[in-house]
Amino acid sequence: MSTIAPEFRLSRFIASLTDIIFWVLLIFSLVGLPLVFILLFYIKLPIVNGQLLTPYLAMTWMADPSRTIPIIKSLIHTEFFRIIAFPGFGFAALLAAATIFVERKFLAKIQLRVGPLYCGKIEGILQLMGDGLKLISKEIIIPAKADKPIFWVAPLLFVGTAAAFASLIPVAPGWVVSNPNVGLLVVFATIGFFPIIVVLSSWSANSKWTFIGGIRALHQMISFEIPLILSLLGIVILTGTLNLTEIVESQQHYWWIVFMPIGAIVFFITILAELERIPFDLPEAESEIVAGWLTEFSGMMYGLIQLGTYLKLYAFAGLFTVLFLGGWNGPMVWPPFPQEIITNGITIGPITAHIPGLPLFDQDMLNGTLWFVIKTVGVILVILLPRGVFPRIRIDLLLYTGWYKLIGLAFINIFIALGLLYAGVLGHGGLIQ
Template structure:
């Protein structure tokens, strides 16, 4: 894979444009495969934890083709649009929500050699680009000419502002200890001790804030089927609705990979087990994080909007500030 890293580190030009596209196709295939079966896996996990059946008919004994059938149903479903909707923005909103979810994947180092863009500020790039999806959600709520959709879009904007700040501040400790915002260098600094052991508070804050950024239970207020009949995407159907759902699960992939890189040591092996390939270590840690997000969804009830805001500003933000203070002291005294 060294030739991939060398190509991606070189100056972009029209001559290697198609090569960029070619080497991106495997990542696209992996992500789409993950989305397809992460939905199935999540439904199975939810069924197991909540003592009920998950999909177990379509595609054989284990329901392996259930998600494929769901995707086909969405693709052939009629594409409707409210008569009074803002047509250009209504059409554009799913694209704005979807495209950044794939853009952030370029900065994730899956192994030391499998990284599509080795940014010096890869961490900053990930956080900045991922925030663009909220614009798509807000645009969808506004363009739908539906009060429920607009309320869901406004909730998403408020939620992003409230939880983006503690999410960023929870990463200051990682940057302090690693001395870099380059994701590969952050992984290399965890060769012996993963940062989850030296930044447990930062890890907990980041996971909570990331759950809110992903709009997943218990922070799925922008959707809130019991209140807003699906919220910001209530007027969307067919493949446009599929774009929103695809973006949500691609972000689950990206955020789980980022947590693996920042706190679990990425592809770094457990001492004494270095003979296991690095991509296997990354896959194991990544799968644990994905399961954790599914577990949270299965066990926590949805918060009220006022509880959401209060928790973000009165608990997470002070905790993140305290973690920065403690991290600076530990860094100065012990490292």
């Protein structure tokens, strides 16, 4: 079946692997170990708890769970972990990568196709890894007469801006990378950077397809930013705050989508346009202008743009959840951590292991994360859904929709919010608290 490497033999592959392992071990024991010992000879090792911290002792501690779990727990509460792993880049990138695969299978099922099937044997679950390896191993081609500095830096800026956007989303109580007092305004300011990056990268590639796509993206993003901002003002009026965490906390009893369905619909349509998804995928209309502003990107540069696009998708879906669907609020379904493990330790046969520092995460955080992920994944699926059924709309209809209908609906939403506020139903001192 495979035609990529017809001469492939598994035995030879394993032989080459063992060969590499042999040489690595040999070189390490002949060169690496003596170097380590020479270094250890000169380094003054500290004395911890009356014991000299030899490498053997350090390794023993690393293998002992009762000593490592407090270290891991203190690591989890550092700023570094937040930025790199949990509510920050790692978590967002994981969800984004899962979205790429789910989108392909999901659309295929909608359109009665099979989608990725061969890679990984079971329903093509390794397709994403295969695509990633392909993108990494591909050559990066810079077009002749391209403006090289801007062309090189554009994918990085795109991923960086998308990650900055994702870092503003509160995932669980207290679990957010950056929690500025004017969070919603920071979101608007961050969204404003995307058109600049798109139009600069499209101009720098020196190709007419990218430039047409970039100009379309600019029109689309700029004109849909206004209804996006206006559709969220109702929530700001009712909650009286711009902080995203406080907005989530204001939705403990009811979600804002109950009172402001029009705002939610307008915001959802603007999300589709800002993300350049069908039916608003004019900037990368593959049947008209090759791939729009992505045309000249190849290899990992395209991979970075793709990662940034899906990070942006996650961030927008998370923002929708935070603003309209109550964020992490939900019934407590996560089971509490078993108390006897904390007090008595784990008993396996004759051995009883006392592990201090457990549990790693408290129940509120896990429950909040669960509800946030469930809601966000739901929103992501609804964002993916139009791609299976809708055609692309014309650009004049797009601009007409954005400037007339959506802005009008957004103002209606603001008036509804003001009415609820002045009628004394919601807001400070209202009937429903």
